[in-house]
Amino acid sequence: MEQAIWIMDLLFKSVALVGVFSLADFILGRRIHPAGRHLLWLVCVLCLTILPLAGPITIWLSAVADSGPATGALFELRIDSMQLSAPGYWAYWSPGSIAIGVYCAVVTLMLARLAIAALRLASIVRRASRAADSRLAAMHGRLCASLRIARRVDIKMSPDLDSPVSFGLFRPVILLPVQSQQWSEAVLTDVLLHELCHIRRLDWLSALLCYLVRTVFWPNPLVWYAAQRLHEESENSCDAAVVNAGRNNSDYAESLLGVASSCIHARRSRRTSRLLMQTMHDRNTLKKRISRVLEEQVMNAAEMKQQVQKTVAIAVVLSTVMLGLLGSSQVLTAQERPDADGREIDREMIPLNTVEPMYPSQAAEKRIEGWVHVRFTVKADGAVDAESLRVLEAEPPYVFDHTALAAARRFLFSPRIVAGQAVDVPNVQYVFRYALSNPDAEQ
DSSP states (O other), X not given: OHHHHHHHHHHHHHHHHHHHHHHHHHHHGGGSOHHHHHHHHHHHXXXXXXXXXXXXXXXXXXXXXXXXXXXXEEEEEEEETTSBOOOOGGGGGOXXXXXXXXXXXXXXXXXHHHHHHHHXXXXXXXXXXXXXXXXXXHHHHHHHHHHXXXXXXXXXXXXXXXXOXXXXXXXXXXXXXXXXXXXXXXXXXXXXXXXXXXXXXXXXXHHHHHHHXXXXXXXXXXXXXHHHXXXXXXXXXXXXXXXXXXXXXXXXXXXXXXXXXXXXXXXXXXXXXXXXXXXXXXXXXXXXXXXXXXXXXXXXXXXXXXXXXXXXXXXXXXXXXXXXXXHOHHHHHHTOOOOOOOOOEEEOOEEEEOOOOOBOHXXXXXXXXXXXXXXEEEOTTSBBOGGGOEEEEEESTXXXXXXXXXXXXXXXXXXXXXXXXXXXXXXXXEEEEEEOOOHHHHO
16 A cells, blocks of 8 residues: 555654664764753654655655756546456455554554543642742742743642653643652752753653654654653753752752652552653653763853754754755656757657556545656667656555556557667656546446
8 A cells, every 4th residue: 555655664764864863962972961962852853743744845846946858758648437446355454554554553542642641631730739838939930030931830739749740831830749848948949940941941842742753653663762862851951951050960969869769659559641741750760860960060151052053053954964865755856857969869759558557446435536647767678667667746645656657667669769779768757647437427
């Protein structure tokens, strides 16, 4: 099935894209600030979001900018739906159909998981109570002013959580576990500053986008790796922001460990989902985060800005090159032109045998019409070079492509004669138009 081919092509391109960004992250390593590494992985996720549209966009741009010479030959065939291909019973259970079914089932489950997480989060917020501690109100106002956060941020206490969390875009919320009432003022300041950094950087939105991208590209393990790296660098960036704000490295590391220790004995049943929340305490990365905090070098604003600008430049170059390469395979073939050697043509190429494609039965059942624009090379013996067959454009995509290519592969021509010799004719183009028959008109 053409849909399965399109999905596999998209997955292979996503592997190449994430692989290049992983290599860049490995090369840059610890030489850049955590905020820069987070930005690098965020651009990778954004590129994955654009990847399905890269091909159509580049094809459209090439069509707009195309001003080359005329094609070698352009023909058109009309295919009536009375010429139906009979798929048979087992065609509906082909490997492609099964693969698409499995893919869509997993996507549905992951989206359902996200919806359940949203319902559970709403339930947690309803049971949470507004923080009454005067210390929190004073810290909240002071820290929001220092971070220049203009949005309203609510702080609530929840008995259902074992870690401070934040979520939301337009009216974000910080939820603190009830154990936070026993924390010192220094620990509370560290926790609030960390969560407010998430809110200022819009990490909740990027995490949600990352989950949706992971849902689409779930068969690609590198996408899962990219999501994990984005999460890790998000936490590292906020940790570094706390340290750069003037907090001593060892004191902040002690705060992280203290928060983890006070919450580890208060875990509830796993009714909460972390999909829609930025959690401060993560058992899987806590040890690594504390090590990074102790090793973190304090940078002034100018140095950090310079590093982030360099990372932006690297990310823009990588994304532009990769999206251009991955999305332009059809553009490159569509722009190829036959060599014009100026020799006089003794006899022009003439179609001898054109095979009419079969109308796909599934398309006919769904009342789908469309067209396919195919390009190929006619060899000196009059046969079609199967390796040169390309679909330049199709509407709708991946519905009629396979029948058009199968038919074009069997075409036969009388060769073009130039200077007494048969020559290859590149850039021969056919437009196959698929139209539904009208039984009333035939009667």
